[in-house]
Amino acid sequence: MPRPIEALVHPAALAHNLAVARRHAGGARVWAVVKANAYGHGIERAFEGLKAADGFALLDLAEAERIRACGWRGPVLLLEGCFEPRDLELCSRLNLWHVVHCSEQIDSLAAHKTHEPHRVFLKMNSGMNRLGFAPQAFRSAWARLNALPQVDEVSLMTHFSDADAPRGIAHQLAAFAEATADLPGERSLSNSAAILRHGAHPGLHNDWVRAGILAYGSAPDFPERTIADWDLQPAMTLHSRLIATQQLQPGDTVGYGSRFTAERAMRIGIVACGYADGYPRHAGTGTPVLVDGIRTGTVGRVSMDMLAVDLSPCPEAGIGSTVTLWGRGPGGALLAIDEVAHAAGTIGYELMCAVAPRVPVRVAG
């Protein structure tokens, strides 16, 4: 028998979450963001659940080829644009739309030979200070791009740094609005947090929203809001089984560094899952986990291939019991990836992207 750990992808949850994005998008078209191999779910595995999207947004040319190989003929957007001039040939061949965020990318386009002009998204740096033209340089970049015979339609784009946080979007929205006031073109501003939290903001107009993390069933603003608050469903389950149990006496310790000491007699289970599977090593004692669908917590340090769980709430559990690390457990029990991430000092994004290649992945259904 193979090691019992497995990840499941839930296409129905992806489809449900995408519909939630659409509901909040105020009529805008929806990009399903499938960068990082669909946030760890696998582009081909996620495609079925996300194909009701209006387009797919990603970073990698190889990922763009994969989404085309799935049979997708609609819009595909490269969120960081081209990394070198010859990438433009693949954009022409696969009909990829691409972001233009720096003048070097305009230079490459100006030198590119193509029969079909390209649809581009001109990106403004409205305060994130990662990619894009500063507001005062935006208009001249737009004019230069718009005059190129290699360019078809120019759309306008920016990205929010604090859509999930108290600072919010107003300062970036003001910079964007001022610098683009009389420019034509479709607009794309909102990521998941902005879609969910700022969808009704009067100054925010999107023709395209970019739905990433919410599609995968993680709340961008956890712990302030949970997936239940946003009506999102986990699109990934990571589960395994108990491969041993131990009876502890008061004073007994568990795992490397003896980081857990039993205060009373208790039974623990040993799970076939460790940090080499992508489970966070920084998840301390008490990180939530489901055993046979019953909620309990981890004890002691996570090791490479194993972790320990408290079996006090589930006396029936034994070798072979199902352990849900996150996602859907037996009997409809749910454990949001956000809760595990929070306990480990990280975010759902990182955990879903970090499931290790040694973990077999299956599409549920």
Ligand SMILES: *Cc1c(COP(=O)(O)O)cnc(C)c1O
């Ligand atoms: C990753 C990314 C998104 C999606 O962000 P989420 O928080 O996952 O919704 C949107 N826009 C850009 C430019 C991105 O890089």
